[in-house]
Amino acid sequence: MDRRELLNVEGLTLTVARTGLDVVRTIGFSVAPGEIVGIVGESGSGKTLAARAVMGLEPPAIRRSAGSIRFEGREVTTMAPGELRQLRGARVGMVFQEPMTSLNPSMLVGRQLDEGLALHTKLAAGERRARALDMLARVGIKDPEGALSSYPHQFSGGMRQRIMLASAMLLQPALLIADEPTTALDAVVQRDVLELMVELTRAHGTAVLMISHDLAMVARYTDRIIVMCKGEVVEEGTTQDLLRQPRHAYTQKLLAAMPRRLLTREVPPAPAPAVEVRDLVVDYAGRQGFMRRQAGKRALHGIDLAIRPREVVALVGGSGSGKTTLGRAIAGLVRPSGGEIRFAGRPVVAGGEGWRDYRLNCQMVFQDPYSSLDPRMTIGALVREPLRLMPGMSGRDKAERVVEVLREVGLSEDYADRYPHELSGGQRQRVAIARAVVRRPSFVIADEPVSALDVTVRAQILDLFAELQHKHGFSCLFISHDLGVVEQVADRVVVMQDGRIVEEGTRDAIFDRPQHAYTRELLSAIPMLESTPGGGVRLRWRLDETSEETAGETGRDTSAAAVALR
Amino acid sequence: QTVTVALNADIRSTNPGVNRDDNTDAVVLHMVEGLVGYRENGSVAPLLAEKVDVSPDGRTYTFTLRKGVKFHNGAELTADDVLWSWNRYMDPKTDWRCRSEFDGRSGLKVEKAEAPDAATFVMTLDRPSALFLDSLARTDCGMTAVLHRDSVAADGSWDKPIGTGPFRFGEWRRGEYVTVTRFDDYSSPPGDRPDGLVGAKRTALAEVKFLVVPDASTVKAALVSGAVDLAQVLDSDVPELSASKSAAVGLYPSATKHTFLFQTRDPLLGNVKLRQAIAASIDIPELVAAVSNGHGKANNSAVALTSAYYGDVQRKAYAYDPEKAKQLLAEAGYKGEPIRIIANKRVHVPSFNAAVIAQAMMQAVGINAEIEVLEWATQLDRYNKGNYQMMSFSYSARLDPALSYEQFSGPKDRQPRKVWDDPAAQDLIEKASVISDEAERRKLFDQLHELQLETTPLIIFANGQEAWAHTKRLEGADPWEGKPRLWGARVATN
Amino acid sequence: MLRFAIRRILMAVPTLAIMAVAVFVLIRLIPGDPASLMLGDLADPASLADLRERLGLDKDIATQFVIWFGNVLRGDLGLSITSGQPVLPLVLERFWVSARIVFIAVAIASLIAVPAGVIAAWRQNSALDLALVGTATVLLSIPTFWLGLLLLLLFGLKLEWLPVVGYVSFSDNPTAALLYILMPVATLFLHEMGVLIRMSRASTLEVLRLDYITHARAKGLSERAVLWRHAFKNAFGPTWTLIGLVLGNLLGGIAVVETVFTIPGLGRLLVDSIFARDYPVIQGCLLFVAFVYVVVNLVVDLLYPVFDPRVTAE
Amino acid sequence: MRLPAPNAVLGGAIIGVVVVAALLGAVWTPVDPLKINFAARLQPPGGAYLLGTDEFGRDVLSRLMAAAATSVWISLVTVAAAVTGGTIIGLLTGYLRGWTDRILMAFNDALLAFPGILLALGLLAVFGANKYGIILALGLAYTPSVARIVRGTVLSLREREFVEASRVMGNSEIFTVMRHVLPNCIAPLTVLATSMFGWVLLSESALSFLGLGVPPPAPTWGNMLASSRSFIAQAVWLGIFPGLCISLTLLGINLLGDALRDRLDPRMRGV
């Protein structure tokens, strides 16, 4: 290419220092100023590592064994630490894949935002604050003032991700590396955030290197796509061409695995619901600060919900609407301040009758897999742990079951000896799922279980869920932002907004005939991809059967259409 | 110019003979004086009294007061003050520790005390006693000091000592220091040099500060640096301090007794042969040399080396004879049963070191000796209860030999702390307490020593030998009986 | 906050009650008799009996306890057996002497050791790290009675910079007072530094492995900002607890240093009283120390959420 | 495979030497460590007595060797006892909170405020002045500190999601604590345990200083150090050698502790 390139990676090879295993092999790609480039690919294919290497932030266990990374003409790999710091934050911003663990738990959000600004700009404190507030508002935080003086753990997963995004975009870097920037965002916010990103790139010529599994999003917003598989770049091309006519077998497989709505399943009638929630109210206590006490917050305002055996109920809704809170309340991790939770017809009381049955049969996949995995345990041990309480299972059986489950979630048994920090985001998520289903529980609360997975693995996981449901009759509360996934797996859909259920109905009812305005807004915020006969895909808007576009006409200039749709 | 003396602990009070220990006595006796006091050789001499007359029946003591003696507040000393002081001591409310010596509970009883005129004080006893004046002079009784009645507050509680001593009370900062200042109107007893607590006591020093320095190593450093002028030091520090440019060391004998006690009621040590075997197994001169850094002298008698009664008989000692020890052990039928020596680690007493050496010597002849180190209070408790086999123990000074023997002799049934429970010995001691004649007494003490060597209820191995160091600018501050005496001292002008 | 603090202080009541009973029973289990200690080996049985009666030691333990505890409830800690002084003012006076030294020493030690530990962790396995860890270890293994004496010989005798013995109270002469407490403070501070360095290093190592540190670096923050702003606060928790512990421990435990440097502090009072079996003073001292402990720990707990907001004080 | 970490090698070497010396000292020493020889008091190092002699003319080297076993044993057992006890209390109080916390902490704080000397005096009075009395006294004195540190760490760990995950799995609280909370307390615990090793050696020394230590004449580094103090000017080696033994042992233990901690932390593998 003859354009002056912003970032140019050549022959980059990353090796695990201890084992000498190459996890990224001689990859090369480039990003031009102002360009939005998407990286898609298999989970664990080295996307995150490659992106981190660009900033010189590969984990200590990973060594760069070959290759060059040039940013604005300068070699990053040999840069002096001081120079590198000038670059980080100011010229290259990064949004990490795990927002939960990427924010400093003991520092006010306001300070974390302010820090970069203070370092790289000469703005006065007041101005910096104004900017931070503005940015928080733009990423969709409702109470920016309050957010500044809160700690990360007081936010929902999606909100934290938005804060991360705000923190990176505040500095208007020349290159923004976004590693799964929107996985935990609801459709509306996701659209707003992406629009914002696009707007920024326009205004400041910011280039974006976006790593994502959300093909619809990649299709809609990127100029170019790089496809990675097993540590290598297998295909690269403009978004239009690549989506219309994928050449590499892996790309084809990826595009073919788009979620689709299946036939409505019969949920056999059952005498009693598996899980029942009545008038559930959850309050978060205010923080006991040293000098002041912050007001508490009501996260759930009287929720009624019943999940029948064998039923998959999807919980969708705005980020921060209380989905995780509801899940955690059912799992017994937050104490409700009102209402009742019943499992298998019995009220859930610690130590009460049926408690043990409930504990053994109600499992949860946490929204943030990394922090829910004990960092000192191997994957094998983590997955095996729930089997401890399985009566009458021999050691051999357990070992076999572990291997079996790992395979079911798409991890080979080699991973059993690894530790969580040695895995990619998607791999961790699969470990979390494996751990939740290894005991074949009758009820699973899955909080964003597939957000970090590429489409092929996701399809495999969803098949697994379907199979479990079929074989073991399990029911599931499936919390997700990904409407495509919801459409595929859910029997029934519950829509939440601000701690309340606003609409509830069968999948078809919700997707085809949404009643509530908020539901409609959610459904129409983001397009979906549809496979085309030629092996490619095209974008399609929900609730709008008429406006069919081909992928070729997508790209960044279609944003006007999206705006018009609102 | 202030002279600083280091004390290893704070004084307990300024109230003579009431709440006291050795440090307290040392400080208080700079300020107060009694009718009589000890001489260097342990005999008693008049102090505030000019003379003491004893009636022929030995029951009436007439004290004639010296003239012109003034209290620190300027008041003249009269017999009335003596009577007032005596009555105060005999009042149970005062808690005078020596009251029982005079109210009949321990035998002797003062029946009457009167002040017929301003210069005469008369006391009448219920029986004659050789030890009456001794008891009055005892330092732990606060010398039965004569105090001005303003020493106590209106409600009868103790305020501060207004006495007749060469120094007057200055300031007491608890835990830190006490100061005393020169009493310019002091009238000294006759003599050309200090003699025990009597003799010339006129002082040249304007102020003395008794500074509490608990740690011996700090004391040493302070002496070298000149921050402290006078202090008792460890024997082990003597060579180093002697070599130092700024300090000098003197060794001062005292009448304290360093001993190994035996529990004669112990099934094992009840056997006199075994006790004799132990005595024969210990090379006492060597042990004494070792624990005193080569300066001490062995003494196996309860009569102190410094005493007027110390003579040829007292010189008789145990013979170091390992072979005989082994033979005695065999005769005693000793079969290697453990013998536990209790010791403590207080500074300035050789308890622990003596025990270590004795243990080694005893082991050398085949005695299975063990050491148990106890903290002092615990050891004292065991001592008082008689609960031990063998104990490395030091007795406080008792200057009169009769009192010295009395310290460890007596019926165990009534007083378990007593070591030597032998009616014969008891008899001799009793006699020595009544008879005043010196030659008679000497005979009694000789008999006692022979008896003690033979039955070996305890091994007395040495008297105290205290090392005191002073800076070279301070001269003539010679301590006596473990107590610094600053009245004889002066600051050298070079 | 205030209500919480008061509640916590009230929660100290059981601690103090346990303490009261335990101390009372324990010190009477230890052989030794204050009366015979006061009278020494010269005491005769009659005066011993007198004294024991006057001190109330002739009553049985339960009665003694009831009397003492009743008085304590009325705010009367009794009189010292050895000096006859009222216990409470005595303890308070000595406490301030010790507290000043301990607080200064611990403050300086924390100010130096905690950053040193953070830096050692940051440069793990470098020569600097080894040097710091080595120093910490050596400091840890010198007993205070040795270290104090060494300082005394060096600064007091060799260099003659500082006074060898004595103590001047702050109210008399602040500058002189400072000179006199310099060495004790230095002794304590050197001694406590070792463990603080190591604790701070260990917890910083732990934190430096976390994601948000990488994120902070990605913002372009200098290593310094990463260390101090991000790592330090999160790593400070255990060290903070330790500082509280050290503070509490020292308040009752600087007897050795006080002995070496002739400082009339609480530690010496306590040890002297223990050796003299001065029961009322021991009991008073320990009740007071326990109370101070509770307060120190309360402050530690109250401040803990500042370092880790996820932990609530309650 | 990979070479062991340099700190592990160095620490291992030091501890190896100490262990060998201790084992050897139990069966053979150059001179009888208890043999008193007044002719050879306070001999400086070198010559017939490699490390000099003490105030009783006993051979310092032999005493150091004989002391190694006693000192190390006392410290090991004490630290093990305090760490075990303290960890259990700390885990219980930090994890369960509520009334368990309050009651145990009331006891803990009371014990914490107890000065070591008094505790030692009391227990030694009850058990007699022997090794086990000392171990018990020091162990009891250090337990509450461990408890407090562990409790502090547990307080922040119990808010972590992987602990919640364990609860959801149906694991009992005890199991959760043992499996997930405890291993993550390792870092502060290793520091505390290794530091405590030093404290115990020094406390034993301070107790000897007060005459409450291991019954003499059996040597320990602590009582050698304590009694050397009076000779600091004349015979400084008397303090230096036992001090060095303590320092080196501590250094070795610290290095090993660090290495162990890194080994136990998978995140440090291969860095």
Ligand SMILES: Nc1ncnc2c1ncn2[C@@H]1O[C@H](COP(=O)(O)OP(=O)(O)OP(=O)(O)O)[C@@H](O)[C@H]1O
């Ligand atoms: N610290 C590490 N030590 C060893 N292996 C590692 C480490 N970090 C990552 N890996 C391995 O490197 C490979 C690439 O990881 P990376 O995080 O780049 O994947 P990714 O493409 O971002 O995947 P995902 O989409 O699941 O996030 C994975 O197989 C992972 O297991």
Ligand SMILES: Nc1ncnc2c1ncn2[C@@H]1O[C@H](COP(=O)(O)OP(=O)(O)OP(=O)(O)O)[C@@H](O)[C@H]1O
């Ligand atoms: N520990 C907490 N303390 C205070 N407030 C909290 C806490 N956890 C969550 N909240 C608040 O409760 C609300 C609901 O949070 P929750 O995590 O249930 O949202 P969510 O629906 O899962 O969102 P997301 O999709 O972004 O994960 C949010 O406004 C959040 O700020």
Ligand SMILES: [Mg+2]
């Ligand atoms: Mg990734």
Ligand SMILES: [Mg+2]
């Ligand atoms: Mg959530």
Ligand code: NI
């Ligand atoms: Ni002289």
